[in-house]
Amino acid sequence: MVKSSAPLLRSLMRVGKKQQRSAARLLTVLFAPPKPAPKARAKPKSASSTAAPKPAPKPRSAATAASTPKPKPAPRAAPAALLKDAPAPGKWLTARYAGQSGQVLRPMSYWLYLPDGAPPPSGWPLIVMLHGCEQSATQFAQGTRMNQMAQKTGYAVLYPQQSLSAHPRRCWKWYDRATQQGGGDVPVIVGMIGQVLAAYGLDRSRVFICGMSAGAGMANIVALNHPELFAGLGLHSGPLYGAGHSTVGALGVMQHGNGARVDSAIAEVLERRPGFPSMPTILIQGDDDRVVRPVNQVHLRRQAMLINDLPAATPVRVALKAGGRGGLPHQLHDVYRGRKLMLRVAQIAQLQHAWSGGDARLSFNSAAGPDASKMLVDFFGKHRR
Numbered sequence: 001m002v003k004s005s006a007p008l009l010r011s012l013m014r015v016g017k018k019q020q021r022s023a024a025r026l027l028t029v030l031f032a033p034p035k036p037a038p039k040a041r042a043k044p045k046s047a048s049s050t051a052a053p054k055p056a057p058k059p060r061s062a063a064t065a066a067s068t069p070k071p072k073p074a075p076r077a078a079p080a081a082l083l084k085d086a087p088a089p090g091k092w093l094t095a096r097y098a099g100q101s102g103q104v105l106r107p108m109s110y111w112l113y114l115p116d117g118a119p120p121p122s123g124w125p126l127i128v129m130l131h132g133c134e135q136s137a138t139q140f141a142q143g144t145r146m147n148q149m150a151q152k153t154g155y156a157v158l159y160p161q162q163s164l165s166a167h168p169r170r171c172w173k174w175y176d177r178a179t180q181q182g183g184g185d186v187p188v189i190v191g192m193i194g195q196v197l198a199a200y201g202l203d204r205s206r207v208f209i210c211g212m213s214a215g216a217g218m219a220n221i222v223a224l225n226h227p228e229l230f231a232g233l234g235l236h237s238g239p240l241y242g243a244g245h246s247t248v249g250a251l252g253v254m255q256h257g258n259g260a261r262v263d264s265a266i267a268e269v270l271e272r273r274p275g276f277p278s279m280p281t282i283l284i285q286g287d288d289d290r291v292v293r294p295v296n297q298v299h300l301r302r303q304a305m306l307i308n309d310l311p312a313a314t315p316v317r318v319a320l321k322a323g324g325r326g327g328l329p330h331q332l333h334d335v336y337r338g339r340k341l342m343l344r345v346a347q348i349a350q351l352q353h354a355w356s357g358g359d360a361r362l363s364f365n366s367a368a369g370p371d372a373s374k375m376l377v378d379f380f381g382k383h384r385r
Contacts, residue, residue: 085359088147090116097192106166108188111137112196113147113157124156125206127380128193128222130215132237132364133171137161140212143358143365149373153381158196160189174217175244175253180265181272182225185218190226208380210234210282212355212364213292217241220300224269224307227277231385234376236284237292237353240299241265257295266306278308278337282344282379284372286351297345301333304343310335321370323349328356328369341382346375 091114099105115124127150131140137159141147150157162170162185173179179186197204209230211219216238223233224241242265243258244250252258270276281304285297305312316333323329328350335343348356348369356372358365 084145084148085142086148088113088116088151090114090147090151092147097188097195099188099191103187103191105188105191106163106185108163108185108192109137109161110192110196111141111159111161112200113141113150113159114200115151115154115156119201120154120203122205123201123203124154125380126156126158126193126197126202126208127376128158128160128189128207128209128219130160130172130189130209130211130219131162131170132211132213132215133167133169135170135212135215135364139362140215143362144212144355144373145359145371146373149371149377153377155377155380156196156200156202158193160192172211172214172218174214174221174239175246175250177245179218180221180242182221186222186225189218189222190229193229205384206231206380207385208232208234208376208383210236210376211238212236213238213353223279225273227273227279228385230279232280232282232380232383234282234284234379235300236355236372237286237289238283238300239292239296241303242268253296254292256293257299259299262299262302263306266303269307276307277385278342279304280340280342280379280383281308282346282376284346284348284356284375286348286353286356286366286369288350289353291353294347297347301343301345305335308337308342310337310342323370330370341379344379346370 091112093112093114094109095112096107096109097105098107127146129137129140129144129146131137135143141157141159146157149155162172164170166185167173173184176184178184193207196202197207207230209219209223210216210233213236216235219233220235220238220241223230239250239253240257240262243261244253281300283297283300283304285294287294304310305314314335314337316335319332319334321330321332328348330346330348333343333345333347334341351366351369354364354366356366356369357374358367358372360367
């Protein structure tokens with residue numbers, strides 16, 4: 001095992017210092033032994049009980065949480081920035097999913113955001129957000145500002161949270177073969193989605209799933225195993241599907257992709273699921289990402305073309321975006337089937353392994369770059385199942 005991982009370790013040493021720190025942290029995450037399961041504690045009421053789950057305390061921003069002297073008056077631009085990071089005014093609920101009657105599943109906590117105001121007649125559409133390694137559900141909500149975006153556009157947002165007993169750094173096991181085939185945490189996440197849809201009368205024709213890094217890998221797996229449930233898929237800095245199968249193998253995918261598994265992994269999905277429906281997909285990737293390198297986006301693009309039965313010669317519409325003041329230049333590559341946008345590939349210059357346009361006070365978020373949450377909502381708004 002030492003010999004097989006040595007070339008990967010040497011390649012990591014060649015990147016810049018900041019990226020070395022990120023890569024080293026990922027090495028620790030992947031190779032750390034699992035922690036023993038925590039002692040059993042009383043479970044909070046789940047959303048399936050007769051009473052609605054109690055609202056969780058709204059997370060405070062880093063500015064208000066610190067016990068520092070009262071700051072001097074901010075410049076003119078500061079009020080808008082503070083408003084951007086203020087907690088969204090809707091309901092912020094938390095519960096725990098433990099499966100339905102007769103099921104034996106590992107319990108999983110989740111958080112749910114419901115916009116303020118009355119829902120539309122068909123119910124709010126739902127976005128499922130899967131965090132990355134070393135993140136919690138609440139940190140992911142704060143870093144991406146997806147609740148604020150959901151309030152503006154009228155979406156409910158579900159944040160499943162990987163447990164520390166399953167992985168010491170809350171990583172989703174996207175590289176696990178059984179998980180890729182629909183086992184592992186997949187039935188827990190799918191069951192949780194079904195519970196929330198029923199409990200809150202959400203729009204079943206507009207359910208979307210997305211994630212960051214390991215969360216993107218997991219979101220892809222859930223969508224490919226349950227395509228009838230989702231109207232669209234969003235992957236930010238994610239690894240290709242169907243490879244890895246060990247911690248060393250996962251690191252290899254993150255650094256180099258896996259060209260041998262690009263087509264064959266999708267062929268296996270189509271064999272398991274004849275008549276696979278379309279899966280509109282948006283892929284977001286930083287060009288300077290040295291943790292999950294851009295080759296993965298190249299492979300994911302090919303896999304999205306295959307799963308949607310789009311010929312390789314399908315025309316691609318390319319838009320170049322300058323980025324504006326304080327932003328990063330980026331390209332959008334759009335693939336249509338007739339008038340329907342099936343695939344959008346966003347390539348963001350200079351962005352490292354971070355959520356584009358996020359709250360930079362939290363790890364794995366970059367203030368620079370286009371707002372990835374807005375990009376996802378704009379894309380999802382064009383689709384329904």
